Amino acid sequence: MKPVFHILILLPLLLGAGCGDSEAASASRAWVWDLPETVPPPRVPEDNPMSEAKVELGRFLFYDTKLSGNQTQSCGSCHQQAVAFTDRLAQAEGSTGEEHPRSSMSVANAGYAASLTWANPAVVRLEDQALVPMFGTDPVELGLEGMEDELLRRLRDDERYPEMFAEAFPKALDPISLDSITKAIAAFQRALLSFDSRYDRWNEGDETALTASEQRGMALFFGGSTAAGATDALECFHCHGGFLLSQSVDHDGNEFNQQTFFNNGLYNLDEDGSYPEGNEGLFDITNDPADKGKFKPPSLRNIAVTAPYMHDGSIATLEEVVEHYARGGRLLESGDGKENPNKSSFIKGFFINEQEKADLIAFLHALTDNKLLTDPAFSDPFAE
Amino acid sequence: MKRLGTWMALSALALGCGDSSSSSQRAELAFAAMVGAEPFVCGQEYSDLGADGASLVLSDFRFYVQDIELKNDAGEWVPLKLDENEFQNGDVALLDFENKCGDLGTEEMNERVVGTVPAGQYDGLRFKMGVPFERNHANHSTEPSPLNLTQMFWNWQGGYKFLRIDSGQFSTNDWRMHLGSTGCEGDAQAGGVTSCANPNRVEVEWDTFDADTDTVVADYAALVDGANLGDDQAADVGCMAKPTDTDCGPLFQNLGLPFGDQPGGTQSFFSAE
Numbered sequence: 001m002k003p004v005f006h007i008l009i010l011l012p013l014l015l016g017a018g019c020g021d022s023e024a025a026s027a028s029r030a031w032v033w034d035l036p037e038t039v040p041p042p043r044v045p046e047d048n049p050m051s052e053a054k055v056e057l058g059r060f061l062f063y064d065t066k067l068s069g070n071q072t073q074s075c076g077s078c079h080q081q082a083v084a085f086t087d088r089l090a091q092a093e094g095s096t097g098e099e100h101p102r103s104s105m106s107v108a109n110a111g112y113a114a115s116l117t118w119a120n121p122a123v124v125r126l127e128d129q130a131l132v133p134m135f136g137t138d139p140v141e142l143g144l145e146g147m148e149d150e151l152l153r154r155l156r157d158d159e160r161y162p163e164m165f166a167e168a169f170p171k172a173l174d175p176i177s178l179d180s181i182t183k184a185i186a187a188f189q190r191a192l193l194s195f196d197s198r199y200d201r202w203n204e205g206d207e208t209a210l211t212a213s214e215q216r217g218m219a220l221f222f223g224g225s226t227a228a229g230a231t232d233a234l235e236c237f238h239c240h241g242g243f244l245l246s247q248s249v250d251h252d253g254n255e256f257n258q259q260t261f262f263n264n265g266l267y268n269l270d271e272d273g274s275y276p277e278g279n280e281g282l283f284d285i286t287n288d289p290a291d292k293g294k295f296k297p298p299s300l301r302n303i304a305v306t307a308p309y310m311h312d313g314s315i316a317t318l319e320e321v322v323e324h325y326a327r328g329g330r331l332l333e334s335g336d337g338k339e340n341p342n343k344s345s346f347i348k349g350f351f352i353n354e355q356e357k358a359d360l361i362a363f364l365h366a367l368t369d370n371k372l373l374t375d376p377a378f379s380d381p382f383a384e
Numbered sequence: 385m386k387r388l389g390t391w392m393a394l395s396a397l398a399l400g401c402g403d404s405s406s407s408s409q410r411a412e413l414a415f416a417a418m419v420g421a422e423p424f425v426c427g428q429e430y431s432d433l434g435a436d437g438a439s440l441v442l443s444d445f446r447f448y449v450q451d452i453e454l455k456n457d458a459g460e461w462v463p464l465k466l467d468e469n470e471f472q473n474g475d476v477a478l479l480d481f482e483n484k485c486g487d488l489g490t491e492e493m494n495e496r497v498v499g500t501v502p503a504g505q506y507d508g509l510r511f512k513m514g515v516p517f518e519r520n521h522a523n524h525s526t527e528p529s530p531l532n533l534t535q536m537f538w539n540w541q542g543g544y545k546f547l548r549i550d551s552g553q554f555s556t557n558d559w560r561m562h563l564g565s566t567g568c569e570g571d572a573q574a575g576g577v578t579s580c581a582n583p584n585r586v587e588v589e590w591d592t593f594d595a596d597t598d599t600v601v602a603d604y605a606a607l608v609d610g611a612n613l614g615d616d617q618a619a620d621v622g623c624m625a626k627p628t629d630t631d632c633g634p635l636f637q638n639l640g641l642p643f644g645d646q647p648g649g650t651q652s653f654f655s656a657e
Contacts, residue, residue, distance in 0.1 A: 045575055047523075114572055122542035122568035122577050131524060131539040138540070138562075138624060146488050146535045178532070179525035250572035257571035278620065280628070286567055286581065287627030287644065 038203050039195050039243045040251040042111035048127060048183045050190065054168040058188025060161075061181060063380040066154045067134065068095040069143035075133065075185065076380055078104040078141070082373055084302035085192070090313025094141040101139070101279045103313040106306055108372055109299060111190035114250040114259040118311040119281040119295045121259055124250075126186035152176055194301055194372040195243070199363075210366055216356070217363025226356060233350035234325070234360070239264075239297035245367065246299040262344040263293035265329025265337035266310060273340040279312060292342050302372065304365040318361050326352050407503040411454065411464055413595055415495050416657075417445045417481035420605035427485035433605060435634075438613035440559055442604065443486035444550035446536065448515050449477050454501055455508025455591070462506070466499040470529045476515055478530035479602075488535055488550070509593035509600070509656070513563075513639075514546045514585030520565060521577035538564045542577040546584065549604060551622075559613050560622035561635060567627060584625060586639045588654045598656045607653045610634035 031050035033041045044050055061067060063076040073095035079085040085107040092100035102118055110116065116123040123129050133141035135148075144151055155161045155176050165175035168184055199218070201209035210218065222241070223232040239262055242249055248260045261282045267275045274280065275293045282291035295311050309315040315324060324330050328349025329338030338349065352360070372378065417424035420432070424445050431439040453461040466472045471480065471494040479497070482489040514520070519531060520543040530536075531544065538545045545562045552558040567581030588600075611623075611634040623632040627644060636643035640651030 043572060115570070117540075120540065122570045122580075123540070124570040124572045124577075125575055127523065127525070128539060128542070128576070131534075131537055135534040135537050136540060138620060144534065145537075146490075146533075148532070148534045177525070178534075179523065182525050255573065257573065259571065278628075284626060284628055 033193075035193065036195050036200055036204055038200070040253065042190050043250055043252045043254070044190065045125065045127070048186060050187055051168065053164070054184050054187040055191045056188075057161075057164045057168040058184035058186070058191075059378070060164065060381055061185050062188050063382055066158070067142055067144065067151070067181075069145075069147055070095055073142055075107075075130075075142075078133075079107045081375075081378055081380065082305075084108055084194070084305050084368075084372060086306040088307070090308045092141070094139055095143045096140050098139040100141065102311050103308065105298060106302060107189050108192050108194040108302060108369075109244060110192065112244050112249050112251055112299075113246075113296075114248040114257065115296060117296075118298075119261055120285060121261075121282070122285070126189050127182040130182045130185050148178055151181075152178070155181075192372075192378055194369040196371045197301065197369045198366045200369075202366075211362065213359045213362045214366045215363075217359035217361065218366075220352075220356060220360050221363055226350065227353055228351045230350060234352075235346040235348070236325075238346045239344070240300045244299045245301050246297050248296045259296075261291070261294035261296055262346075263340055263342040264295075264297075264325075265293075265340050265343040265347050266314065266324075267293060267330070267332065268335035268337045268340040270335070271341070273342045276312075281311070290342055293340060294342065300364065301367050302369060304368050305373065318364055319357070322352065322357055322360055326350055326357075408465075408500045409503045411499055411501050411506070411595055413452070413464075413497045413509070414599040415479045415497070416599050416601045417479075418601050418603045418605070420603065424481050424604065426482040426489070430604070434608045434611040434613040436612050436614045438559075440551040440613065442549065442551050443482065444489055444548055445481040445602075445604070446489075446549075447479055447513050447547040447602065448530070448536070448544065449479065449497065449511050450475050450514050450516050450585070452477070452497060452499075452511040453509070454506040454595070455510075456502075457505040457507065461508075461510060462501050462504075464497070464499045464501055466497065469498075472497065472499075473528050473531060474519065476519060476531065478533075478536075480530075486550075486552075490533070507594065508589075508591045509595070509598075510587070510589035512585045512587050513654075514565075514583070515544045517565075517580075517583070520544055521568075521570075538562065541566055542568045542570060543580075546586075549607070558621050560624070561607070562623070563625045563639070566625055582627060582642075584641055586641060586651055586653065588651060590656050593656050601655050601657045602653055603655065606655075607635055607638050609638055609652070 035041060063074050065071045065074050067074050078087045078092050080087055087104045090103055092104045094100060110126060115121050116129045134144045137145050165180055169175040169180045172180060198209045220234050221236045223237060225231045226233045239247055241247055249258050272289045273292050280292050282294040307317060309321055315321050326349060327338060328347055329340060329343060419430045424442060427443055429439055429441045433440055452464040454464055456462050466477055471478050477497045478494060480494045483493055484491045524537055536545050536548060541564055543565050545564045547563040549561045563584055565580040565583050568577045569579055570577040620629050623629055623635050625632060633643055633646060637646060638652050640649050642648040
């Protein structure tokens with residue numbers, strides 16, 4: 001196995017001489033990204049440099065129920081480490097019991113998202129995204145709307161936080177603020193990296209990392225021919241390719257907006273290709289009928305542990321996911337997703353035999369990074 | 385209502401200190417929230433609203449204004465330079481008519497906008513209901529008051545609610561109106577929102593408006609005129625300004641904003657009285 005490369009970022013360089021806050025300079029040690037050489041570091045906003053103290057503070061905040069109005073929920077309630085920071089539910093449930101129209105997404109590698117959440121081109125910074133579950137009312141998630149003073153009071157009265165905030169934000173006069181809360185949580189999520197699956201070890205040159213079946217599944221996933229003789233029949237990598245296994249990707253030094261949204265044929269309620277109302281993906285933002293049913297292709301890393309699948313959790317198993325793509329869309333009483341007018345031309349349907357199906361699913365299982373699921377650096381500090 | 389209106393701020397001149405921008409004068413604009421003929425009172429029930437004559441208990445009534453300008457006697461529009469206070473910052477002011485009668489809100493209320501204009505005679509008013517683009521999409525967590533109120537955050541759309549009028553106590557039979565920019569796009573390189581297809585800033589302009597005697601009246605009954613409040617249509621409760629939320633059609637019309645195929649026009653939510 002090749003050694004994992006440590007990419008050292010010199011934060012003062014990144015910040016540019018003399019600009020902005022120089023928190024980084026005073027942080028005890030420069031931040032080190034623990035990444036394989038196949039993966040670039042994530043983009044770090046200039047106003048929120050990484051530091052160990054900040055990431056550790058972010059971990060506490062991520063798991064702290066003080067971050068919900070009624071103190072019953074934290075980010076970690078819907079983003080649980082054991083299931084790659086998802087929650088096993090088809091649709092998430094907020095702190096007041098309100099059902100979210102959508103399924104919780106993995107936040108592993110969220111620092112690489114070109115746009116955050118299932119289908120929103122406007123949300124591009126983790127710092128901003130955190131405000132949605134905290135203060136949003138539509139639906140209520142953490143239910144903190146209007147409670148910003150109460151939240152700050154809770155944290156100031158805590159025995160641990162004043163010191164942790166001061167260490168993470170040494171230049172701030174009043175370190176416990178909404179800004180520092182969202183920055184620390186964002187820094188924790190940028191550190192929540194998951195590139196240590198057997199597939200990654202294969203990419204780093206370890207030829208024993210994948211079984212023969214997984215290797216065959218990988219070939220099918222990345223455009224190989226099926227036994228039936230079709231080349232690139234599955235087309236998975238067109239949408240789920242690259243180091244993130246999502247084409248909707250951003251990273252440090254990336255110059256282009258790589259946001260993408262596709263309709264993969266789950267529903268087809270009428271001649272416009274409608275999805276269930278209020279959950280129609282990009283259309284809910286743009287109102288363009290051609291955007292009905294378009295969602296971000298999520299990263300498939302750790303996909304074997306994040307069932308159920310799709311934006312509304314409406315597919316229970318990977319087996320059914322493969323059948324969905326093989327058919328080229330889902331047939332429901334309400335309509336045939338295969339005929340959805342907005343469906344991507346990459347979703348054509350294909351013939352796949354039982355062995356190939358097993359191979360593909362075996363490959364998807366090889367994308368699990370077991371270390372992520374138990375790494376103490378990412379675990380719930382309140383559970384200890 | 386005691387009204388100060390505009391007056392000459394001659395103190396600077398009298399003291400002889402060097403405010404070289406010649407003389408300026410104070411200006412104050414009075415705002416009021418009404419529901420038809422009745423004043424808005426937080427927690428009060430109002431009847432005969434909308435196309436279906438619905439009754440609602442209203443519990444929130446707040447909006448931001450920007451780009452306030454007065455028309456001088458030469459017919460030129462002159463910006464009102466806002467004072468800085470908890471309800472005003474830079475070019476933005478929050479008008480707030482609720483007093484936390486419900487489970488949300490703040491006790492403090494604000495029914496006026498105060499600032500200065502160059503000395504002169506003014507007889508017209510224009511402003512927008514909204515928050516300027518740069519600040520609408522800046523880091524909300526570092527903004528000062530009044531842009532730090534999380535109840536006015538609208539982060540899933542990447543901005544603020546320009547207008548918020550709620551009924552009830554967040555039960556399922558509420559009817560809420562939240563307006564802000566929609567159809568926004570951003571990119572990770574820019575680090576935020578770069579444009580919005582529907583800015584949804586409401587433009588108000590009156591050629592005659594006397595700040596000494598006139599009040600800017602925002603009328604909920606006029607806002608919901610023609611809307612079916614008893615029959616909530618789209619997935620959201622009331623109108624969340626989503627282009628897909630069919631409840632919004634009449635409200636957007638009354639705000640003079642385009643909505644889907646429906647063109648924009650002249651707003652009727654605000655009137656000068």
